[in-house]
Amino acid sequence: MNTPTAASILVVDDEPDLRTLYELTLLREGYRVEAAASVAEARQQLSAQKFDVVISDMRLPDGVGMDLLHHLREQQRRERCVVMTAYGSAENAVEALRAGAFDYLTKPVDLKQFRAVVASAIQGMGGVPAPQRGVRAKAPAQAQDALERLIGESSAMRAVKQRIAKVARSMAPVLVRGESGTGKELVARALHASSQRASGPLVAVNCGAIPENLLEAEFFGARKGSYTGASQDREGFFQAARGGTLFLDEIGDLPLPMQSKLLRAIQERSVRPLGSTQEEAVDVRIVSATHRDLAADVQAGRFRQDLYYRLNVIEVVVPPLRERREDLPALCAALLARIQEEGGIAVPPLTDAALQQLARHPLTGNVRELENLLHRAVALSDGRELHIEDPEPGAAAAPTGTLAVSPAGPAPADMPGDLQAWLDQQEREILVRALHESGFNRTAAAARLGISLRQIRYRIARLDIAVPQGGDEQGDAHGDAQ
Structure with missing residues (x-):
């Protein structure tokens, strides 16, 4: 029986005391460690043997850590590179991540x-991490399942899936950009499932x-007695996502004061x-998403430029549905199957005529x-086939996915053109x-409306009502903190 070989690591730092500290720390973890004090020494080590990980200081006597990173990429080496930057050198860290570094340390x-x-x-590098660290293995089946939830084989969707598979391997922050209703959260979940953090938590937060x-307490946690109603210590989103991914949806909706605090935490x-x-x-790992033009928000002073720079290390753009209409048949089949499962009702088949009618809609809501x-088609069907209504001529799609209460409906004297x-x-x-x-206590809201918790959950999902993360049906902390 062959004994697995411990992972090998190359540490590059010109300060002898720090180099020794890093070596001893890694040796205690059970790794094989080599050290170098310069770019030249590191290149000699790399030419002599292969490593699993290279950890390099950014500033070295004969160059910078980026030189080693570029060398690894040019030689198509398998080593993952972690760079160490001085406190406050955010630009160096972002540059290294964009150049292909796995992660950085300050x-x-x-x-x-x-x-x-x-x-x-x-x-995933072939080395053996120290068992006491409890390192989790990737779950390829979980990753494949998450990618399959991104329905469609159009060229635009294939490009999205390929980019997810590529960028999931690093720790670089990802900004998922796309119109409302395109499936940005599904992309974030696929990124998480395809990464080394797949068996860690994914904490999704609707920032708007x-x-x-309550933002600071929700993001960073709170100690007992820190505000009225705080009867015990509570974790924030960052603590809950330890070892996993923190997904910040609608990041553009964060107020400026909170943007500053978030930047520091990142x-x-x-x-x-x-x-x-x-x-x-x-x-x-931070994955954020927005339907807004954050670059324009930066110019208008609504979004911090340094935070935008930090979040947008890697960008994934989700195409609107109008640019991938060839995916309509597969999307309709998947959505109708879900409607049938969630509603517990038989769904008539989707005919070619109904599909063509759907394709005539502008689908600006994706x-x-x-x-x-x-x-709507299922609700109004006669049980034999689905009938898709004609799009209203010249009508613009109403914005979706917002929490704001819209103005009241038509006056009693008016007849709605679309009853459903x-x-x-x-x-x-x-x-x-x-x-x-x-x-946002769903149990209390359901009781007030005379429906069950299961019914209100179904309606919240069907009508796409955004509910803050962390709200507990049995006793919502939002209500306690107010």
Whole structure:
């Protein structure tokens, strides 16, 4: 029986004391370690043998760590590179990540974080991480399942899937950009499932759905007594996502003061819970998403340029449905199967005529609008086949996915041109109001409306109502904190 070989690591730093500290730390973890004090020495080591990971300081006597990174890429070497940058050198870290570095560390290096980053880099490299670190293995089946949820084999969707598979391998922050309803959260979930963090948590946060006075406690946690109603310590999103991925949906909706605090947490990889005097190290990968033009928001002063620069290291653009209409048959089949499963009702088959009728809609609301059209068709069907309504001439699609209550519907004297859409809007407004007034406690909102928790969950999902993450049906912390 062959004994697995321990992972091999090359440490490059010109400061002898720090180099020794890194060596001893890694040796205690069970790795094989070599060291170099310059770019030239590192190249000699690389020419003599292969490593699993190269950890290099950015500033060296005869060059910079980027030189080694470019050398590895040019030679198509398999080693993953982790760079160490000085405190406050955010631009260097972003440049290294864009050039292909697996991750970065900020000096002075926190040894706990150092060990975690190295263990993460080793996964999938063929080396053997130290067993006591509890390093998780990738789950290829989980990754394949997540990618298959991105329905469609158009060239645009194939490009998205290929990019996900490529960028999932690093720790670089990813910005997912696309119109509302295109499936940005599915892309984020596929990124997580395809990464080395797949068996860690994925914490999804709707940044636009959290009351501003609760943002800091929700993101960074809070200590007992830090605000009225805080009867015990509670974790924030960063702590809950340790070892996994933190998905910040609608990142453009964060107010400027919170953007500043988020930037610091991302750069320093540590957070300070509300009411605490101590910072906590956090190990998360950041994936964010927006339907907004963040570059324009930066120019208008609505979004911090440094945060945008930090989040947009790698970009994944999700195409609108109008640019991949060849995916309509597969999307309709998947959506109708879900409607049937969730509603517990038989769904008539989708005929070619109905599919052609769907294709005539502008679908400016993308997959979300398509799902609403199919829901309506199922509700109004005669049981034998689906009948798709004609698009209203010249009508623009209403914005979807917002939490704001829309203006009241047509006056009683007016007749709605689309009864089902009008009824859906009225139901949505009532649900949003009930959720707001109950502090997003779904159990309380359901009781107030005389429906079950399962029914309100189904309606929230069907009508695409954004509910803040962390709201607990049995006793929502949002309500407690207010």
